[in-house]
Amino acid sequence: MSQSIQLEINNGIAQITLNRPQVFNSFNKEMAFAMQDALDRCKQGDVRAVMITGSGKAFCAGQDIQEITDPEKNPGFEAILDDHYNPIVTRIRDLEKPVVAAVNGVAAGAGANIALCCDVVIATKSAAFIQAFSKIGLIPDSAGTYFLPKLIGFGKASAVMMLADKITATEADQMGMIYKAVEDDEFSAFAKAVTEKLSKLPTIALANTKKALNESMSNTVEQQLALESKLQIQSANTADYEEGVAAFMEKRKPEFKGQ
Template sequence: MSEPNVLYTTEGSVATITLNRPTVLNALNRDLMLELRQCFERARDDANVRAIVLTGAGRGFASGADLGGGGGQRMDSGTTLRTLYHPVITMMREMPKPIVAAVNGVAAGAGMSLVMACDIILAGQSASFLQAFSRIGLIPDAGATWFLPRLVGDMRARALAILADQIPADEAQRLGIVWKVFADDQLMAEAGKMAGKLSTMPTRAYAMIKQTLNATHANSLADQLELEALLQTEAGRTEDFAEGVAAFREKRPAQFKGR
């Protein structure tokens, strides 16, 4: 029986999703993307899961589309993107639970798009990031042209996309792509620690934070203020808010339940 293209494990309230084609640096093909979508659906629908870690097996996070196999070819790129990539990227951004990326090794092409779709991005010291598309006559996709300008600004996004330079983890952190960089042998422990902490926090509020941030670039200030007011009303009615206030008044650690 062949190994799954994506591994799914849970520990406590944290689900870890691991891209699992290490012999090809986790190149993205049809089967992997379908399994990845299933794993995110599983994490989304499991009430016991309150935070997610996304990483890659072996020496790399994801080297981009698998140009050596039929499932990853982009000669019918629009159909491939709409059916395989767009549902995953959309699901990640709409996921009502925080997603922590643990980038080990290279994240290139659509692999970098998967990273940027996460909420908090951690990287190992040897990680690198590459908008590889122009090297083979393509344009950035899987959300890259949406994420990059918002993370690094228009001028840097244009340079990264056009020049297709491979940038190391420290440079990615300086540009605003990565939140923190750790020694390679500490990356997964640190990602697990962060996800574990997030899973004990008011995750209903996290879901609403993601909703407001997703809307901010399309909304006017007035629309965004109204969305904040609507969601703050909803947040104020949660058990977590009541617990947070009670814990503050009683000078004790809060016990959030994500409700």
């Protein structure tokens, strides 16, 4: 795997670290494909939860501008979106495991929107989110125009995107953009604790919850009720459901196996 993406798997947790700190973890072609490979690896059964974070001071500054301004290396926007970013977002949403974005610093452009498409977003209070696209004459991509309005509302999302405001992690927490902003000295331990907790919960039930949330974006109430019924039946036919009920009846802590 490329050095631009680090993947560590321990005790059911996969940690993906964006690792181009010298350019604030901005994406180039190599890094984008390495990220896709890392997410594909997380499909395997020994992974029950995923955490994505950045090395150095930033989470991700979006696209590497040097790449798109180099006549010899510029892949073109069609490839950047269709081959680089869109497959990353799709993989995160389709992955049948919870994905935590541990935003350790600035998340700008595509970096912000990749974070916001994750299941749980935690940020240090010193971090910030910037929809930087309008500053260089572009529109938000990487599903930003899809997820952000659903997180914070149409009007707020429109203003944030058009004005390219710098949104602090505390502001993002207050407006419902992220799950929680955490003091910097507590951030690493908190993000790891959340990911570890998710890794020990019933994996199939979490995957089905994710499927239901994905479908809810476009379903009618009737369609969603039918989907909930289908997924609930699937969840009830798992060993983890049996363990959860047994633990409740026996007044003990359940030991879920992700089965």
